[in-house]
Amino acid sequence: MGGRRTRVAAATLAELPDAWANAWPTLEAAADRSGSVTFAELARGSAEWAAALWRHGFGPGSRVVLWGANSATWLVRAFGVWRAGCTLVPLSTFVTGRELQEILGSAQPDLLLMDRRVGEKDLAAPLRDAVLPPSLQRIVVDDCTGMGDAQGAHEFLAAARGSEWRENLARPEAVAAILYTSGTTGLPKGVRLQHRAVLSTVGPTVVRGGLRPGDRVLSTLPLFWVAGLCIRALPTLASGAALVLIDAFTVEKLLAALRRWAPTGLHLRPPQVAALLAHPDFDGRLLQGVRRGGGRKEWYRGHLDRARLITGYGMTEMSGYVAALSWRDPDEVRAHSLGKLLPGVEVRIVGEDGQECRPGDVGEIRVRGPGLFDGYEGQPPRTALDSSGFFCTGDLGVIDSQGDLHFVGRSKDLLRCKGVN
Template identity: 25%
Template sequence: MTVVAAIRDTFDASFREAGYWLDKTVDQFLTEAVAKIPDKVAIVADRADRDQAPRFTYRELNDLADRAASSLLRLGVGRGDVVTVQLPNWWEFVVTAFACSKIGAVMNPVMPILRERELLYILNFCEAKVFIVPKSYRGFDYAAMAHGMRTELPHLRHVIVADGEGETGFERILLSSEVSGLPSGLHPDDMAVLMFTSGTTGEPKGVMHTSNSLIACCKALSGRFGLDSNDVLLVASPVGHMTGYAAIVLLSVYLGGTMILQDVWEARRGVGLMAREGVTYSAASTPFLSDICDAVKVGAPQPKSLRSFLCGGAPIPSVLIERAAGELGLTVCSLWGMTEVLSGTLTEPARAAEKSASTDGRALEGMEVRIVDADGRPLPAGESGRLLVRGAQMFKGYYKRPELQTFDSDGWFDSGDLAYMDGDGYIRISGRVKDILIRGGENVPVVEIENLLYKHPAVSGVAVVGFPDARLGERGCAFIVPRGGSTIDLAAVQAYLGEAKMAKQFWPERVELVTELPRTASGKIQKFKLREIAVAFSDAK
């Protein structure tokens, strides 16, 4: 056993002793819910293309998962085999997730936005035996795409189509047979979910999580938010991302609550669902929150039960937090996390008004964070450095990539983020290590510039990146999405930053107006794409 492995074993034991790891698998919580509340509604499945939303009790969800598990076994799927699922927020996704857990298979959710190039890589890399897709979603024929890739996927045995007809249809192939004896499924420390990084750097990697790490996330979030079985959770964030999957779907079953699935985000419909179903909690990126406020302002029903909103992926503008509190009576709690870490830091509701706009929260129970310099030495409060994290929610490693360093000899994972910590232990992300903009030897505070510009009345969205310059090394370019009916140019940006007393050497020296910023489906801005565009500006006069 290596020294690092021995240290990890020591940490694992401490997580169990402290109660952060419960040594249960995700399907055990479904089984327990069936025993306690069999007739309670577990899922309300709203779809944009249908008027009625079917409802499933915990007993019904478990029966469907048992059938799907038996069918997957019959199809040759066993312990450790990968099932790749490219479904939107449909009930079939939830059934498949628990079916995989019941037989020890690995759930591999992928985002609906992915196409052949990305999917061929993932499916071949995972050696997936089963690929589950919708027949059609948002006008795209997924079934045709999946079948068209078969000749390039030697390990793939079955394509299963939700809403499909005939032999490959989801209900026909997974739900039509009776349940046979199921073997013991996952162990708590087995890889339960394989999820690929969302691609903000352009280099996706397969991240392995266990039931223990996933449930540690649910336990920590429910504790800090004070959630229980009475809560109703809206799943509008994509289930192909950890926000939708772990922080809402699994959390709901962990609580014995009710999840409301919304497959296409449309704010007015979403707010209507919240009001009708009594939604109390949701989690999403900043654009979702802004959309909710705007929808209510123009006449959507007030979601009176909604009290907690977990918001991550980007800094939350203070004006948006104030709007949510004033217009909705909603507490917005900032979070920092990533696929490898799940939920690392979170602002608790009691201090959200004070801390959510200026920080990304403090370490959740069972997690630790540290800010260090380039040599690994801890930095004092207020100084920006590399953000290290360790704890009960951490991933096992990168799938088939043992050469990638994950944890140091003390169990710390380098997040790749830059951050600073205040005197109360709350962190603030100040950029990515790869996103540093250095102009004339000075580190430019990119996040501060973006936060300032976001407050400009003509700015709907903004991202600042560097582009090469022969004399200064880099100059800054602000990609701006103008607010409807407004316009803004470089002179206006620089004048605004001057009025805000921002040092002149930090001002962007180019402004590009765009209709939208490239984002992952979870809302994170893909700055590597903007840098690719900005490279051309290095020759501009």
């Protein structure tokens, strides 16, 4: 491959771009249909965004909503937000008008940084009917035509031209991101994740994923979800590998990306795999180079028999994986288990009586560890935690005699933790 394995140490997400650029300056970091950026370009681009944010008055304490499609630009902007010491609030491109209103009202952002379009969808449309929070000082968009006081991204960046950004305004204990979970069963919940919590899951995921510098991983997981950001994007980059992104999934775009980028890693969702294999233009030779990635190789019906994919059990409230397989695990373990706990993670399997189950018995999974979230935005401290500080997941599972975690399903009658269902 194109570079050496290097363990990059960092106390905050803001430190990563420069550290990666020092380790692998000329290797690709991210790619999309418009091209690719190297790790050196990721560092320079994120520094430019950090400088622009600072020049416009955004820094520690500021909240920046990032609303856009998967792209190299999304990653450059996200790292710019972190380098300026701001809190990132990734916004799903799938949100309804109601959810948009609720999330903006909850997050109270200072800046909205957005793409104008995702596929055929005009993101400006739902904004026209939204009541914007009084905290919002500015909207920055790549195409601000017809958007009133919104500012163009190029104009916003012009404030930083000619300046060098060498600051690190983030702190390990600061909230790096507020990720909003689905609001299908109620209001969207803003999960607060500290820099140190996210980094605690990235390193172990790198080790278990088995990627090498110079690998290319094609992922369709949205960057605004914990799976796309903390489980796939950050560990991929921290391995010295390139993340290949598709802005809005179609099988045709996936086929085009496979042909263009010849990935050595792949991370798709099961319905996307099924659609790919069923497409008349699919050719199994497109997957010949894939040896790593996420999911289960059984989904690919013989096309990835030599690949070593990993999967695991994770959640937003734990900044990513709680347990995960390793690429080194034997096939018999990989076929049925979700792997062993990440370092420092504790799990209790609890019965309906609230007591810890005997080994091998099924019960509710409760977790705590270095990746544990810093609470829900606007909710009382320790919401959804039990008296010992374990997060009550509402999931049923069991840990086998080898220490591997198995997911059984959702509890029909969720156990109450601190008065919260």
